[in-house]
Amino acid sequence: MRVMEALREGKRILEKEGIEEPFLNAVILLSSAAGWERWEAWVKEEIPEDVAGRYFEYIEKRKKRVPVEYITGKVKFCELELVVYSGVFIPRPETEEVAEVALREIEGIKNPVIYDIGTGTGCIALWIKKKRPDATVFSTDIDKRAVENAKENAKRLGIEISVLEGDLFSPLHDKPAPDLIVSNPPYIPEGKELPPEVRYEPEDALFGGKKGRKIIERIIHEGKDILKREGKMVIEIDPANLPLNIPPCFSYEIRKDPAGKERILILRRKE
């Protein structure tokens, strides 16, 4: 089959289902089915039969709104190429800024200890350790598959972080106190309508109780007793979570995302 013919047919099928950017989706799925870099779709002319078969299986999955990342098994975060397992939260572009803010908050601290709570694919923890090799990074997740996924990413990338399974800080009680706690916790208010793709992601990674602030407030209140004296927290939030109950030992700042929504909460211990 000719590449252009496959791409046009894929685009036609996806467009009919109302998938956004159907041609780009087709290019990504064909490249993945063929094991090509994306640009190769523009220079190759023919695809073998087995690749065409796999590609149209991928198109069928995408038609059912399975996220592209679950089909290809890959996702980019900052400059990292990560593996993402089906059923593990797919890192979002806005979380890259959370990781960057966390890195700025530890500038000037030598050999910082970092906890990444609810690590998913390990994206935040891995990027921090990549940029700050002197840091000791611990990450936790309550979901066994996420823990396996983060461990696989660490191994593939040769980045040394400790990934532990368990509820928030519970696997970390014997670890050194952190200079910084970072987290992109589940923060969507329960019952909120979500795009069909998001329904393929695990509920425990998405929803944080009625106002979405259940896990955020647990991180703040349990974390405050664990942090070092001048410790900080950087937490991704949603405007629906506000106002949050913030203990008086912290000064805080809320940064907005490019869409003008309150997105990153920074807590700095005062005393």
Ligand SMILES: C[S@@+](CC[C@H](N)C(=O)[O-])C[C@H]1O[C@@H](n2cnc3c(N)ncnc32)[C@H](O)[C@@H]1O
């Ligand atoms: C929104 S996802 C974020 C994943 C990753 N940090 C990212 O930004 O892509 C939230 C993660 O928190 C985990 N999680 C939910 N409740 C948890 C808990 N009580 N303790 C530890 N992890 C939890 C979920 O399994 C999920 O992987």
